[in-house]
Amino acid sequence: MxxxxxxxxxxxxxxxxxxxxxxxxxxxxxxxxxxxxxxxxxxxxxxxxxxxxxxxxxxxxxxxxxxxxxxxxxxxxxxxxxxxxxxxxxxxxxxxxxxxxxxxxxxxxxxxxxxxxxxxxVEQLGKFPLPVEVLPFGAELTLKRILSMGVEATIRQAENSNYITDNGNLIVDCRFGSITDPSSLDAALKTIPGIVETGIFxxxxxxxxxxxxxxxxxxxx
Ligand SMILES: O=C[C@H](O)[C@H](O)[C@H](O)COP(=O)(O)O
CATH class of the missing domain: 3.40.50.1360 (Rossmann fold)
Structure with missing residues (x-):
């Protein structure tokens, strides 16, 4: 600590x-x-x-x-x-x-x-699952579009339900494994409607x- x-x-x-x-x-x-x-x-x-x-x-x-x-x-x-x-x-x-x-x-x-x-x-980003904030509306479709990028991704869970952000949205954790071009990945994710923001800074x-x-x-x- x-x-x-x-x-x-x-x-x-x-x-x-x-x-x-x-x-x-x-x-x-x-x-x-x-x-x-x-x-x-x-x-x-x-x-x-x-x-x-x-x-x-x-x-x-x-x-x-x-x-x-x-x-x-x-x-x-x-x-x-x-x-x-x-x-x-x-x-x-x-x-x-x-x-x-x-x-x-x-x-x-x-x-x-x-x-x-x-x-x-780390040498390269991506071992830590990339958090992506997603609007609840149509979230199942938004998740499918993320999955179609060939990444393993899941909606974050709290105790017995979806985790909800301070903004009332969901988090999708995306396991890219290795992110070689953070800027392009951030831009690509943001072309998907329903994605509010990504955890790439x-x-x-x-x-x-x-x-x-x-x-x-x-x-x-
Ligand atoms: O959403 C949380 C933030 O991005 C934190 O700053 C990040 O997760 C690091 O947190 P910690 O200092 O607890 O490892």
Whole structure:
């Protein structure tokens, strides 16, 4: 756990007075929210937007002010986790189902810092099943179109029913095995009506990847 915590806490060092911060989702971003809460208690003034209902709740519990989107123009810095990071700093995200909100926040952030432990570093994306957010309407057809790409794909399940995102949608987990061209795959998936967003985050949006190691070291890529 310390590797995730160390990476997240290093990323929070980039936060400056007066910034608007994008708060990520997941077990790594969790530590960034806690650290930011501590800094606010020590006198730092920032406001924030959250990438999930869960993170917004955690932020409020830690006295982090949440700004309505109508009151901000852009985000200075977003800090978020990832499920896989390749050598070019392309990402797979969405293991926690928050990919669409996370992509909106990342896209609108001047600086996007990804926080991971070393287990997330891969040569090529795709071992982690790619999460794709899909509208419930016609989802069976949308799934068939995804399957016709020759990939094994299933609708994510919660306890006794389909997993539902904060946006009221479904997640299809796609087992591509190896993704040689993330940009083309992202574009191809988005030609299918019913797909809201994919968990592929291209490196053009990633400013820095902060990696925590079991040894206690933290590296920035
Ligand atoms: O939907 C969830 C997000 O993309 C997470 O940031 C990602 O799944 C990594 O989560 P964790 O830090 O818990 O491994």
């Amino acid at each position: 310390d590797a995730k915590k160390n990476a997240a806490e290093r990323a929070v060092e980039y936060v400056q007075h007066g910034m608007t911060i994008g708060l990520g989702t997941g077990t790594t971003a969790y530590w960034a929210v806690l650290k930011l809460g501590q800094k606010i208690r020590e006198g730092l003034h920032v406001n924030a937007v959250a990438t999930s209902v869960g993170t917004e709740k955690l932020a409020k519990e830690n006295n982090i002010p949440i700004a309505p989107f109508s009151e901000i123009d852009s985000i200075d810095l977003a800090i978020d986790g990832a499920d896989e990071v390749d050598r070019q700093k392309n990402l797979i995200k969405g293991g926690g189902g928050a990919l669409t909100r996370e992509k909106i926040i990342a896209y609108n952030s001047r600086k996007f810092i990804v926080v991971v432990d070393e287990s997330k570093l 291209l490196n053009t949006r990633v400013s820095t990847v902060v990696v925590g190691f079991k040894t206690g070291d933290v590296n920035e890529l």
